Amino acid sequence: MTNDLMLLMPLIIVGAGAILLMLSSAYQKLTHEMAAYGSALVFAVAFLVQLSACITGNAVLFSGAFNGLLVASSFSKAAGLIILACGFFTAMSSHTYFKQNDFCSPEYYSLMVFAASGMLLLTMAQELITVFIALEIMSLAIYILVGYDRKNVISTEAVLKYLMLGAFAGAFLTMGAAFVYGATGSTKFVKIAQYVAAHGFMQTPALIGGSFFILVAFLFKAAAFPFHAWVVDVYDGASVPVTGYMATGLKTAIFAVFANFLVLDASLQSGWITYLFYIAVFTMFVGNLIAIGQQSLKRMLAASGIVHTGYLLIALVAVSTKDFTGSVIAYYLAAYAASTLGIFCALSYLGGAGEKRSTFDDFKGLAKSRPYSAAAVSVFLLSMAGIPPTAGFMGKFYIITSAIEAGQVTLAVLGIVSSIISMWYYLRLIINMYFCEAEEQFGEAVPSNLAPICTFVLVVCVFAISLYPVVI
């Protein structure tokens, strides 16, 4: 009982914190700076509680009261840690970002915490209705965050696009859940697995259709091919910290629930593995093609996010349903989150007012004017490109190892070819920063030290994660 409460505590803290923040901003008790510190505090406390609750093994939370809806496993705990850390760093970089941009109100931070509570719930959910509720808690908050700059046309376009398509994805998920319920008589993952084990996966058309719809919803949220078209515009329209949050926290949550759903049963996974194979390959290469052509850094990062979804899909194809620990996926998510968050943290103070500095050309000569920030950004880029000794390299190494171990040699080689191609656009920014002369001057005043500090903490994280060994 106490044990269950402890495992659920991060979610409770985040949920309560979100409501508290929302109430106090409704009564106008908070400046937005205080809200930033408040949300960061909520994330920090929840992170520490999550870290201390390291009781290993899977525990079904409040199995009597919740009827097995929520399960805390080592994978969900790791994903929770990543999400909470993402929230913390996003809150910090938002604080600095809003020193230069003025469309903030305290509700912004409360929405961020709400989104995190949805993500946490998503990592633990073992039942389709709960998945839907968690997904919507997360998505609704994210929709608003994307369109927070109401006077900005690009941002408004982004939120419209995301909302329309996201609503479709949500509808697909409910549709799929209904189909699966119709076929198996239950929405619980355990029961579905028992049904699949007893009756086989391919024998029930409703089950195939239902899981297809559910996969569509997940692939949409994870920004995989062929549901990737929204990513570039939406990431571009959202403000820098929100983009970073979406690229890391949201993706972590989606991949957690995706993996949990796929490892339900071996025949379910093997039924989809061929399709996932092609989806992974196309996601990587389409993402690369989009990224190569971009002039804006944010759009390039959005497209590179698609590529990283492809790498994570490789890991999903290669997960074994027996003794699933998800450590490869969790490790890659952590490595990816550290470098992506880092670069968005850096962008939130390098961008300047109104995100003036945005294209590759604007970053020319940055190494001269801000040598430390340029070095940090280079470390993050090298990590995303998978150059040792960064975390990104180790993440890629684990993914390739698990793919080859699972017999997917072709997929592993294609993943490597894709990362060779991706070198081009990562190196391009480093070359611009170091080897080119500045063409335009930007005000280099830093409004607050929080985001720079976070950036350097994340640099340390990138190296620290790479030294941390993982158990496969």
Added chain:
Amino acid sequence: MFAHVLSVIIFLPIIAGLLLLATPASRNIARFTGMIVSLAALVLSLDLYMGFQSTGHLEFVENIPWIASLGVSYALGVDGISLFILMAGSVLLPMVYFVFATKEKGYYANLLIVQGAMAGAVCAADMILFYIFWEVMLLPVFFMLGLYGGPKRLPATLKITLYTIAGSLLMLAAIVYLGVSYHAQFNEWSFALDKMAQLNLSGRVAAVAFFGFMIAFAIKIPLFPFHTWLPDAYTEAPTATTFVLSAIMAKIGVYGVIRFVVPVFDQEFARFAVLLAYSGVIGMMYCGIAAITQKDFKRMLAFSSASHMGIIALGVFCMNVQALTGSIYQIVAHATSTGVLFLFAGILEERTQTRTISDLGGIAAKAPVFALYFAIAMLASVGLPGTSGFIGEFMIILGAVKFNTAVGVLAGTTLIIGVCYMLWMFQRVFFEKATPKSENFKDFSLIEGLAFLPVIILIIVMGVYPQPFLSKITPSTALQFASAAPVVAQAASATNAHLPELTIEQK
């Protein structure tokens, strides 16, 4: 002297370099730090050299488990093969700090990092650790070339970086494939080098993995036809980078072939050895002929370096002890001769502001010491008896003739091309009439003369009395063939039906 001496040799320069980059140190502080750290590394390496037992196996072993679940460990060690590449780096790199006094902080710092990373790649006894150092050693080159290179540095930087990274990522796939195969065959995870030799690989995937390794190393060496990045990078790079690339980094490519490809992929290696040997010989000829026509002496040296790398690689592909020992010996000889020639070329360029051969002339009269040093290094590079270059080339040709007469004869006759371009260049630059640009050429200062003196002496000592060096190399090279011999012999008898001229020494 103490335990973990290898770790210190590796990480002392890396940490010093990173500290220099992170702090706002002046260029003088950077230079002196570099000098002291590289001299410290030299002292430690000399100590290592003295304590080396020449057992043939890895010595000074350090082994700390890192990723236990995958069998990856932080494992270091040196044997007779790696010792000499390590020594070449430690002996040659301190000179740069003495000779080039006016470079920027990042120049010295990157040089330190690359020194540590190269030592790490040479000492690593675990494939993942090797790969990490292998990639890390490219990064300082990338920055040095891009920041301090010549006017056309950007395309050259991109070319070398993308080329090498593409190769090494394919190697990563091959490394992982080996690890997984080891897991499948022995039910235990390991990426340790010495365990990979037990692997029994066959079939198409093994051949693909073999080429995964081979292409990565061929790009780094560079072996024909993967040499196209070399002329641009060597020419545009600042002198120290060219020096590092040609003197040591290229050798790590050869080292990789000896360490990874020969013991693990013995069957594939035996199958493709003739092809590879011809590619080495063609590279020798092609780059040698290209060198003759160059107007820029740095570019000429670049082609000459590539040509010599062809013969070093050939020594590895001949699959016998003489050629392999000759290759290791030639690695050191080439590092001391061609590497030093690049430094001389850098000095020449700095003092005359030109790289065009026809702009120069009559330097021998103005600068006798410089001309003498240059002549000795040049003669060693073309393999004159009595210099270090002769011993290595002689052994390689001997081994090549044993391996395949045609290859041996071709390689032996190609050496004459080297004499052509080198002597012709020497004549045009150092003799003939002085030109306006070379009129005021200043000779070496005392410090410069003393800094280069040990290497010049080493060239002659290695040429006159090679035995002490050979006795450290031979046990390790002999061991390479002692373990691989049965398989090589089998593969040879299997392939002999198709290739009657293929004769492999069966020791």
